Amino acid sequence: MRLVLDGVAVTIDGTPIVREADLIVEPGSFAALVGPNGCGKSTLLRTIYRALRPAAGLISLNDEDLRKLKHRETARRIAVVAQEYPAELDFTVEDVVLMGRTPHKRPLSRTTGEDLQRCAEALERVSATGLARRSFVTLSGGEKQRVLIARALAQESSLLLLDEPTNHLDIRHQLDVLHLVRDLGLTTLAALHDLNHALEFADRIYVMDTGRVVADELTPEVIARVFGVRAVSRTQYVFERLKEET
Amino acid sequence: MTVAQKAASQRVSVFRRRSTFGLVLGLLAAAVVFSTWLAVSIGAVQVGLAECWGIVANRLFPGSVTPFWTPVQEQIVWDFRLPRALLALLVGAGLSVVGAVLQALVRNPLADPFLLGISSGASLGAVAVFVLGASALGGLSLSAAAFGGALLALVLVYVLAQRGGRLIPSRLVLAGVALHFLFQAIYSYILQQAQSGRAAQQVLFWLLGSLGGARWEMLPIPAIVLGAGVAYLLVQHRPLNALAAGEDTATSLGVNVGAFRLQMFVLTSLPVGVMVATSGAIAFVGLMVPHAARLLVGADHRRVLPVSALLGAAFLQLVDIAARTVDAPQELALTIVTAVFGAPFFLWLLRRRA
Numbered sequence: 001m002r003l004v005l006d007g008v009a010v011t012i013d014g015t016p017i018v019r020e021a022d023l024i025v026e027p028g029s030f031a032a033l034v035g036p037n038g039c040g041k042s043t044l045l046r047t048i049y050r051a052l053r054p055a056a057g058l059i060s061l062n063d064e065d066l067r068k069l070k071h072r073e074t075a076r077r078i079a080v081v082a083q084e085y086p087a088e089l090d091f092t093v094e095d096v097v098l099m100g101r102t103p104h105k106r107p108l109s110r111t112t113g114e115d116l117q118r119c120a121e122a123l124e125r126v127s128a129t130g131l132a133r134r135s136f137v138t139l140s141g142g143e144k145q146r147v148l149i150a151r152a153l154a155q156e157s158s159l160l161l162l163d164e165p166t167n168h169l170d171i172r173h174q175l176d177v178l179h180l181v182r183d184l185g186l187t188t189l190a191a192l193h194d195l196n197h198a199l200e201f202a203d204r205i206y207v208m209d210t211g212r213v214v215a216d217e218l219t220p221e222v223i224a225r226v227f228g229v230r231a232v233s234r235t236q237y238v239f240e241r242l243k244e245e246t
Numbered sequence: 247m248t249v250a251q252k253a254a255s256q257r258v259s260v261f262r263r264r265s266t267f268g269l270v271l272g273l274l275a276a277a278v279v280f281s282t283w284l285a286v287s288i289g290a291v292q293v294g295l296a297e298c299w300g301i302v303a304n305r306l307f308p309g310s311v312t313p314f315w316t317p318v319q320e321q322i323v324w325d326f327r328l329p330r331a332l333l334a335l336l337v338g339a340g341l342s343v344v345g346a347v348l349q350a351l352v353r354n355p356l357a358d359p360f361l362l363g364i365s366s367g368a369s370l371g372a373v374a375v376f377v378l379g380a381s382a383l384g385g386l387s388l389s390a391a392a393f394g395g396a397l398l399a400l401v402l403v404y405v406l407a408q409r410g411g412r413l414i415p416s417r418l419v420l421a422g423v424a425l426h427f428l429f430q431a432i433y434s435y436i437l438q439q440a441q442s443g444r445a446a447q448q449v450l451f452w453l454l455g456s457l458g459g460a461r462w463e464m465l466p467i468p469a470i471v472l473g474a475g476v477a478y479l480l481v482q483h484r485p486l487n488a489l490a491a492g493e494d495t496a497t498s499l500g501v502n503v504g505a506f507r508l509q510m511f512v513l514t515s516l517p518v519g520v521m522v523a524t525s526g527a528i529a530f531v532g533l534m535v536p537h538a539a540r541l542l543v544g545a546d547h548r549r550v551l552p553v554s555a556l557l558g559a560a561f562l563q564l565v566d567i568a569a570r571t572v573d574a575p576q577e578l579a580l581t582i583v584t585a586v587f588g589a590p591f592f593l594w595l596l597r598r599r600a
Binding site for chain 1: 481482484485487488490491492493494495497498499500501502503540544545546548
């Protein structure tokens with residue numbers, strides 16, 4: 001599934017948050033969205049999955065205008081791992097994964113064996129089958145993230161959006177989650193905090209600054225201009241290593 | 247069985263739904279039947295079991311039983327106890343399901359059917375009729391005035407809590423609480439000015455909930471509104487689950503959150519208006535029963551909603567039996583009984599959470 005954003009602008013309470021965003025995510029590729037805090041990454045993602053309405057511009061999936069789709073139809077094409085957890089209520093892991101079947105269901109349709117099968121497969125793909133009966137709130141951060149990815153898989157969408165999926169995870173689990181997501185082979189757009197991760201995992205990196213997509217690659221010059229720091233030593237190190245490799 | 251088949255069946259078995267759900271539903275259905283049977287049999291005036299059921303059978307299938315009871319007994323069982331028992335089931339189920347839905351809708355475990363100020367709107371309407379007299383309000387009946395008050399509250403809460411037609415959950419709660427106190431102030435003032443001790447006492451009793459007004463002729467409206475409302479809410483378990491998981495998550499799962507929230511707001515408010523109008527503001531049921539249901543079957547609304555409906559129906563039936571027998575021939579207001587059970591349960595839940 002090919003995602004194209006053309007001149008997308010988003011305004012919240014009269015304040016322009018995203019001014020002009022153009023980007024393309026090619027089918028089967030992993031694109032990363034990086035940028036300083038408050039640059040509009042989350043807002044842009046939320047607009048793509050229609051939690052927000054764009055003030056201008058066009059978002060299309062395989063040349064289909066997103067605004068012409070119903071919410072249910074959008075959800076069958078786009079799955080999301082947002083920075084949001086079920087609050088207070090005691091859902092089991094299987095309850096949470098089953099939520100992924102929502103866009104495939106009508107109010108009166110029953111949960112079928114096929115739904116359960118899809119959910120079981122999804123849990124297996126994220127290596128979390130053993131957690132099925134656990135209460136979601138008792139899971140560790142890394143386990144929660146795996147389960148939310150399983151929910152997205154159960155949704156059977158071909159585009160996956162992730163909003164800072166490595167937040168609050170230790171380094172090992174950060175890498176775990178990113179490896180997992182990349183190996184799924186879905187068309188993926190992820191807002192990432194860590195530039196090293198973006199460099200290591202993404203096929204393409206879009207850089208946002210004050211509501212604009214200002215670059216589609218991450219160079220030391222871009223880092224200096226956007227983040228206001230000279231390419232930090234670790235990033236520099238990755239650069240050099242990448243250069244050596246090529 | 248091949249290895250692949252075995253693996254597949256294992257995978258599905260991991261996901262086989264809790265078999266306890268069916269058991270819980272069965273037990274609760276039995277509890278509903280049993281409590282209703284008790285409610286029709288027990289009362290201030292003794293009517294033997296055989297007489298009770300003879301009367302009911304003879305009414306349902308005229309001529310099936312030769313009367314061996316007095317007309318007074320027949321009147322008590324058929325005209326008073328049976329409609330009252332049926333209303334208890336309807337209101338108990340209605341309060342509980344609405345409570346469960348509202349807790350998911352505003353994502354707050356403390357939400358209950360009276361959170362949105364609708365009950366105090368209804369109370370204001372009722373107080374106005376009691377104190378000022380029906381004639382001052384154009385001959386409105388108590389129920390009609392209470393329902394009118396509920397509608398007034400509903401519209402005001404909506405106007406205050408929306409922005410660009412979208413309801414904002416935090417504002418919904420704040421607007422509801424603010425209006426609740428405003429309405430309470432107004433009807434308290436009216437009561438105080440009325441200087442009629444009897445009217446005030448009557449109103450107080452009504453405010454605390456009573457099913458004593460149940461008659462056959464007043465049953466159709468609550469039966470239709472609550473029956474249809476509860477049935478409709480029961481099939482909304484998927485969007486409610488999604489919403490409980492988070493607003494953005496719900497959107498990404500294909501729920502049109504704005505439209506759904508508005509729909510649920512109206513579809514919970516109308517039953518609440520009808521319930522307050524027929525039986526006053528019965529507290530704690532809508533708050534407590536959904537939590538008890540979650541303790542039994544987990545948070546998935548596919549299970550919570552039907553379990554809440556049955557549990558609420560059976561619970562309110564037993565509460566009503568207690569209310570009219572404990573201090574017979576005096577009747578206790580229902581909130582007194584629900585609170586006696588509800589407050590300790592809630593404190594226990596609180597400690598369990600901490």
